[in-house]
Amino acid sequence: MSQVKEGLLYSESHEWVRMDGNVAIIGVSDFAQSEMGDITYVDMPDEGDALEQGEDFGALESVKASSELYAPVSGTVVACNTELESAPELINKDPYAAWIIKVEISDKAQLAALMSAAAYAAKIGA
């Protein structure tokens, strides 16, 4: 059974968001990593890239497939988790600690489009 961490916001496409002031820390849910299987590569944007909510900003690669990552909010990429370049399996091990990017958000109202942990758990049947 997939774990859903309390206190985070979730997108329809299985990204999680943790707010730290004006910065959204973004990763993927336990459900997403378990569906993917062993992750072998994380394709990340560059710092300074502007993202639109819903736009693909990168991808996770497993042995068999690649799965796009979608920006849960609009904003500017201020950090990428470079640790994942050499250790993409950290996402499998602890998807809620292995953040992927940090985005300085341009419109906090967009957070209203995301789900609570309870709503996300209901969606995935956790």
Place this chain on the structure above:
Amino acid sequence: METLKVTPLHEAHLALGAKMSPFAGYDMPISYSGIVDEHNAVRTSAGVFDVSHMGEIEVGGSGAEAFVNHIFTNDVRGMQPGHILYGMMLYPDGGVVDDLLVYRLFSQDPSYLLVVNASNIEKDFDWMRTHAEGFDLSLRNRSEQWGQIALQGPDSEKILAEVLGIKEGEALRFYTFVQIFWRGDPLLLSRTGYTGEDGFELYTTPSSTQLLWKTLVDAGVKPCGLGCRDTLRFEAGMPLYGHELSEEISPVMAGLSVFCKLDKPEFIGREALAAQKAQGTPRKLVGMELQDNAVPRAGYPVELEDGTPVGVVTTGYHSLSLDKSLCFALVDSGYSALGTPLWIHIRRHSFPGTVVRKNFYKTNYKK
């Protein structure tokens, strides 16, 4: 929606909790414990695959040898009983109907078992019937009567003897087979595979297929799905029909001319292949290695540094045994030389790579 077919092992796969997916009209296991785990088991010890979806067509009659040699690129004349040849059936233009194994059976007059891809069984059988005119033949599609499992990996020979009690494996050379009985049922034991490792393929009745599978899995041999079957064959440089061979990709383009005997007086597609060999083909299949860990997938464009398209990826993985991003790609022949720098467009970026040999992984055949 068309109903998916199942193999004799379908219930066993579900009981093991396999991740299932449609493949070639069958509901097939993709993985059980995970592709990485299964892949590594085959490379280091052993694994067992359900390949019952593969097609088996028997060819007999006094015209069998002439007929098989007419539709098959390799040369079956003088084949000894118990020997196996790989090759293709071609269209007259050199495009590939299918790639297959031909088994010369233990009969006085030459008769053969043709093992074909699951996705092509009907097409192949129709093709054979269409070209059977003028030959004294019996042509039988036995695909539903045969189950097949593949036992692959360096420990296969030992497992065959110790777990299944089959001693005949030890004396078998690569690409040869014997016909034996196992627990009362006829069994064709073949030293072949699609992984780049030593191993065996066992063809028998559906009920004995179930018993073989259960005996192996109960003894701790790792069940392996089609997911790692593809990563293993890819590393070993082997083509998959529909990716590296197709109606558009001839064996000459795919670098498989060695399996096409142009010195035979005649076979379907011979003239076209001879012309392709003489004049060259516009595109060729190459291996590529990327500098980055981004993963090239089938269909991604191959480019020059300035973005000019020169080809397309046919299969790609981040290789589990070699820890590199590798692919097969069909590229304009002018860019097919070893060492040529080429780029692959993956999502928003172009990643640099180099043309390398297609057999990425050094195969470990025993005999």
